[in-house]
Amino acid sequence: GGEQQMVAIGRAMMARPETILLDEPSMGLAPQLVEQIFEIVRRLNEEQGVTFLLAEQNTNVALKYAHTGYILENGRVVMDGTAKALRENPDVAEFYLGMSDKGRKSFREVRSYRRRKRWLA
Numbered sequence: 001g002g003e004q005q006m007v008a009i010g011r012a013m014m015a016r017p018e019t020i021l022l023d024e025p026s027m028g029l030a031p032q033l034v035e036q037i038f039e040i041v042r043r044l045n046e047e048q049g050v051t052f053l054l055a056e057q058n059t060n061v062a063l064k065y066a067h068t069g070y071i072l073e074n075g076r077v078v079m080d081g082t083a084k085a086l087r088e089n090p091d092v093a094e095f096y097l098g099m100s101d102k103g104r105k106s107f108r109e110v111r112s113y114r115r116r117k118r119w120l121a
Helices: 001-013 031-048 058-063 082-087 090-094 114-121
Strands: 020-023 050-057 066-072 075-080
Touching: 001 020, 001 031, 031 050, 031 058, 058 082, 075 082, 082 090, 090 114
Parallel strands: 020 050
Antiparallel strands: 066 075
């Protein structure tokens, strides 16, 4: 389960940090446990003022709990903004959330080259 992530967060909190970096806290966890981990992070941020820097591929969950997001392509920031703005951005929805104005899309259906070329220019 999520015991390792909870222990890692607890161990880090013992030092009373201002900022904690979490690398892929949802990796290998069931969806219910992912929500629990992110809820703990949210509470620690709100109640104790700890800033969390998350490296996370689960874009849906990350943008649900984040205040600000940065999208990286090959180690380079290609887009940033508030989590709300990124969630509502059609390019982000299509490339990272698998959604479009016509519903869900498969990986093969996403025509990313044209838009990505615009981002990386």
